[in-house]
Amino acid sequence: xxxxxxxxxxxxxxxxxxxxxxxxxxxxxxxxxxxxxxxxxxxxxxxxxxxxxxxxxxxxxxxxxxxxxxxxxxxxxxxxxxxxxxxxxxxxxxxxxxxxxxxxxxxxxxxxxxxxxxxxxxxxxxxxxxxxxxxxxxxxxxxxxxxxxxxxxxxxxxxxxxxxxxxxxxxxxxxxxxxxxxxxxxxxxxxxxxxxxxxxxxxxxxxxxxxxxxxxxxxxxxxxxxxxxxxxxxxxxxxxxxxxxxxxxxxxxxxxxxxxxxxxxxxxxxxxxxxxxxxxxxxxxxxxxxxxxxxxxxxxxxxxxxxxxxxxxxxxxxxxxxxxxxxxxxxxxxxxxxxxxxxxxxxxxxxxxxxxxxxxxxxxxxxxxxxxxxxxxxxxxxxxxxxxxxxxxxxxxxxx
Numbered sequence: 001x002x003x004x005x006x007x008x009x010x011x012x013x014x015x016x017x018x019x020x021x022x023x024x025x026x027x028x029x030x031x032x033x034x035x036x037x038x039x040x041x042x043x044x045x046x047x048x049x050x051x052x053x054x055x056x057x058x059x060x061x062x063x064x065x066x067x068x069x070x071x072x073x074x075x076x077x078x079x080x081x082x083x084x085x086x087x088x089x090x091x092x093x094x095x096x097x098x099x100x101x102x103x104x105x106x107x108x109x110x111x112x113x114x115x116x117x118x119x120x121x122x123x124x125x126x127x128x129x130x131x132x133x134x135x136x137x138x139x140x141x142x143x144x145x146x147x148x149x150x151x152x153x154x155x156x157x158x159x160x161x162x163x164x165x166x167x168x169x170x171x172x173x174x175x176x177x178x179x180x181x182x183x184x185x186x187x188x189x190x191x192x193x194x195x196x197x198x199x200x201x202x203x204x205x206x207x208x209x210x211x212x213x214x215x216x217x218x219x220x221x222x223x224x225x226x227x228x229x230x231x232x233x234x235x236x237x238x239x240x241x242x243x244x245x246x247x248x249x250x251x252x253x254x255x256x257x258x259x260x261x262x263x264x265x266x267x268x269x270x271x272x273x274x275x276x277x278x279x280x281x282x283x284x285x286x287x288x289x290x291x292x293x294x295x296x297x298x299x300x301x302x303x304x305x306x307x308x309x310x311x312x313x314x315x316x317x318x319x320x321x322x323x324x325x326x327x328x329x330x331x332x333x334x335x336x337x338x339x340x341x342x343x344x345x346x347x348x349x350x351x352x353x354x355x356x357x358x359x360x361x362x363x364x365x366x367x368x369x370x371x372x373x374x375x376x377x378x379x380x381x382x383x384x385x386x387x388x389x390x391x392x393x394x395x396x397x398x399x400x
Contacts, residue, residue: 003167003183004128004129004183006181006182006183007128007183008081008082010172010180010181010182011082011084011085012083012085013084013180014082014084014085014172014180015082015083015084015085015086015087015088016084017174017177018061018084018088018174019084019087019088024061024063024088024092025061025063026063027063027066027067027070028063028067029071030043030067031043031046031064031067031068032122033122033148033220033222034150034222035220036211036212039209039212040207040209040220041207041222043067043071043072045148045222045224046118046146046148047118047146049068049072049073049074049117049118050072050073050074051074052074052075052118053074053075053077053114053116053117053118054068054075054076054077054117054118054119054120055076055077055079055106055116055118055119055120055140055141056068056076056077056078056079056119056120056121057079057119057121057137058079058080058121058122058123058124059078059079059080059085059089060085060088060089061088061089061092062078062088062090062093062099062101063093064122065077065078065089065093065099065101066093066096066099069096069099070096073098074098075098076098076099076100077099077100077102078099078100078101078102079102079104079106079109080101080102080103080104081103081105082103083103086101086102086103089101106128106133106136106137107133107136110136110137111136111139113140115139115140116140116141116142116145117141117142117145118141118145118147118148119141119145119146119147119148120146120147120148120149120150121149121150122150123151125151126151126152126184126185126186126187127182127183127184128185129167129185130165130185130187130192130195131165131195134195134196134199134201135199135200137199137227138200138227141227142227143230144226144229145226145227146224146225146227147201147225147226147227148222148223148224148225149192149222149223150220150222150223151186151187151192151220151221151222152184152186152218152220152221153186153189153208153219153220153221154217154219155170155186155217155218156216156217156218157217158217160188161186161187161188161189161191161221162185162187162191163188165185165187167184167185168183168184168186169181169182169183169184170182170183170184189206189208189221189223192206193206193223196223200227200228201225201226201227202225202226202228203223203224203225204224204225204226205223205224206221206222206223206224207221207224208221208222209221209222248320249320249322249323250317250320250322251279251280251323251324251325252278252279252280252324252325252362253277253278253280253289253290253325253326253327254274254275254276254324254326254327254363254366255275255276255277255294255307255327255328255329256275256327256328256329256366256370257275257276257300257329258328259349261349261351262349262350262351262352262354263275263351263352263355263367264276264298264336264347264349264350265348265356265363266297266298266344266345266346266347266348267344267345267346268343268344268360269344270343271358272358272359272360273359273360274344274359274360274362274363275360275363275366276290276294276297276300276344277293277362277363278293278296278297280325286309287304287307287309287327288304290302290307290327291304291307294329294332297342297344297345298336298337298339298347299334299335299336299337299339300334300335301333301334302329302331302332302333303331306329306330306331306332307327307328307329307330308327308328308330309325309326309386310325310326310327310328310366310369310370310386311325311326311383311384311385311386312324312325312383312384312386313325313326313362313365313366313369313381313382313383314381314382314383314384315365315379315380315381315382322362324362324365324366326365326366326369328370352371352374355367355376359376359378364376364377364378365378365379365381365383369383369385
């Protein structure tokens with residue numbers, strides 16, 4: 001039997017048992033979020049509800065709804081799926097001003113109702129699949145409306161909340177009657193927060209409220225959330241024309257690998273010595289470009305977590321804007337080797353105090369942006385660091 005069908009049957013039986021006993025709970029002096037008197041906050045967590053439309057989710061015998069209407073002037077709708085629970089409420093409180101009791105599925109009811117100013121559920125929302133209830137509540141509450149949920153955290157057997165969004169069996173106990181099995185979503189607070197956030201709520205607080213008897217294990221969690229404003233329609237964008245933009249810039253990366261043996265440099269077929277690197281391809285990040293170029297040129301393998309971007313160097317070559325991003329690679333693996341069909345090979349390690357002449361200018365710029373004390377001559381470039389205050393952009397000049 002599906003979980004929610006199991007729960008519907010259980011609450012139908014529970015309500016009938018209470019009707020047979022003619023039991024009606026008293027109207028409370030304050031709104032309580034746990035089975036224990038005086039534990040936790042009261043009505044104040046809902047804010048000022050005077051004259052406001054408030055939804056009581058799983059209103060049961062109706063005593064909480066009546067309290068809000070009589071003591072705080074709220075206009076309360078008590079929504080209850082179980083016909084016997086609904087009968088308990090209307091048989092006693094049908095004539096209370098400011099309260100309307102409705103027997104219906106809350107998700108179906110909210111689909112056609114005017115949005116409410118606030119909603120709360122005392123121990124009841126855990127009997128519904130949150131992937132069904134939370135979207136309905138988002139649509140059934142006005143932007144900024146509070147949603148307050150009291151939910152089981154740790155049960156009578158000391159079982160804490162689940163770490164996956166799935167129901168589990170929990171028993172409803174009533175005096176000497178046989179326990180009623182139900183399926184409850186007893187979820188860890190972070191899961192409720194993730195669910196609420198994904199469905200358009202902001203979680204403002206989650207409080208754990210233990211039973212006052214220190215020998216007992218039961219803990220309730222009280223979640224205070226708020227319905228976020230409706231997101232505006234996505235803003236469109238379009239190209240200026242169907243023509244490709246005029247090419248005016250070259251974007252590349254260069255990677256510093258520093259070991260006990262020194263800096264890794266390779267020789268380009270045109271004679272310059274340079275760091276591993278190359279042009280950035282469409283759709284990849286700078287770190288991804290570093291990893292790709294490193295693998296293609298040297299055979300070494302690294303992860304994006306091993307790459308720290310140093311900053312951006314900007315200069316001009318024959319009227320073309322050149323943007324070079326330097327990076328420091330902290331870790332790598334694999335066998336260093338010249339790769340076939342690559343322009344750079346003959347890779348070797350060079351001590352920092354014995355760097356060779358003939359460095360490629362972009363590699364020289366990257367090295368001096370990393371270590372300003374290195375005695376390397378190169379044409380100047382404008383350097384903006386990625387680490388620290390980017391307002392410290394400077395011109396990298398090479399020693400005089």
